Amino acid sequence: ANYSGVDLPSSFAFGFVATDSHGAVSAVAASVEVTCRATQCTPGNYFDTNARACSSCPAGMFAPGTAVRSSCDNCAVGTFTASEGSESCGTCAFGQIALTQGMIDCDLCPSGATCEDASSMVVNPGMWLRDPDSLDIYECPLGRVACPGGNATDDRCATGYAGVLCAVCQPGYIQTVEGCTDCSSLKAPYATIVVMAMGASIALIISYLVLTN
Numbered sequence: 001a002n003y004s005g006v007d008l009p010s011s012f013a014f015g016f017v018a019t020d021s022h023g024a025v026s027a028v029a030a031s032v033e034v035t036c037r038a039t040q041c042t043p044g045n046y047f048d049t050n051a052r053a054c055s056s057c058p059a060g061m062f063a064p065g066t067a068v069r070s071s072c073d074n075c076a077v078g079t080f081t082a083s084e085g086s087e088s089c090g091t092c093a094f095g096q097i098a099l100t101q102g103m104i105d106c107d108l109c110p111s112g113a114t115c116e117d118a119s120s121m122v123v124n125p126g127m128w129l130r131d132p133d134s135l136d137i138y139e140c141p142l143g144r145v146a147c148p149g150g151n152a153t154d155d156r157c158a159t160g161y162a163g164v165l166c167a168v169c170q171p172g173y174i175q176t177v178e179g180c181t182d183c184s185s186l187k188a189p190y191a192t193i194v195v196m197a198m199g200a201s202i203a204l205i206i207s208y209l210v211l212t213n
Contacts, residue, residue, distance in 0.1 A: 038068040044085035046072050056085035060102040064088060074102040078119030092118035112137035125149040128165050129156050140165050145179050 039047050041054035044062065046069050048055040057063050057072035059082055075081055075089035080103040092098050092106035097115050099107075109115035112127040113135075123129050123137060125144035130136040140147035146166035148158050157166035160173040160180035169180035176186075 040066050040068050042066050043087035046070060059084055059086075059104040062086040062089050076119075077101055078117065080104060080106050097121055107135055110135045110137050112139070120151075122151055123147075123149040123156075132156075138165060141167055142179070 039054065041047050041063070043065055044057055045054040046057060046063055047053070049070060060080070061072035061074055062081060063069060063072045064087055075098070077100065078098050079089035079091055080098050081089045082104045095109050095115070096106035097109055097118050097120070098105075099119070099121060106118065109121065112124055113129075114122045114124060116122070121135075126140055126147055127149055128138050128140045128147045130138065142161070142165075146158055146161040147156070157163075160170055160182065162168055162170045169175055172183055173180040174183050174186070175181075
């Protein structure tokens with residue numbers, strides 16, 4: 001039998017049946033004790049079970065010291081390595097970040113954010129992060145009332161705001177002079193005036209289109 005890895009049996013048994021020239025059948029059983037020595041790999045290498053040999057860790061991963069191992073470790077957040085066969089990972093320079101594990105290079109802290117160290121990024125108030133996994137940051141047209149900023153994993157829009165650049169109101173909210181306001185908090189006359197104003201605006205637009213055509 002063939003075994004891969006370090007979990008090998010310490011012993012196993014086998015048997016076979018033999019028949020002599022006179023047709024007599026006899027069974028033979030045996031057991032074998034196995035002593036195995038796992039392969040140790042040098043720093044920056046791991047044991048590749050397919051190649052049955054030690055191989056270099058990929059970029060973004062490392063392996064410290066000489067040891068028996070079947071895989072390498074990812075560089076931690078805030079660190080990186082661009083080389084294969086690395087024994088350790090380097091720390092990003094000041095003003096650079098590595099926000100995920102297994103980075104092969106560091107990114108510059110983007111404009112519109114504050115990076116106190118290589119493992120964190122905080123979006124500044126009034127700015128909008130396109131996606132939690134991206135570094136694309138844009139200025140919000142409605143300012144910090146719609147885009148409070150914060151950690152990259154936090155909600156990108158303030159309560160009541162939604163969409164690209166937090167420029168529209170969430171369902172159940174309406175745009176007022178104070179910003180996106182919960183409809184349930186508005187008094188009926190105010191809501192009626194808003195609806196009437198919207199209706200008047202639509203009527204004026206229709207009239208304009210009819211007259212110009």
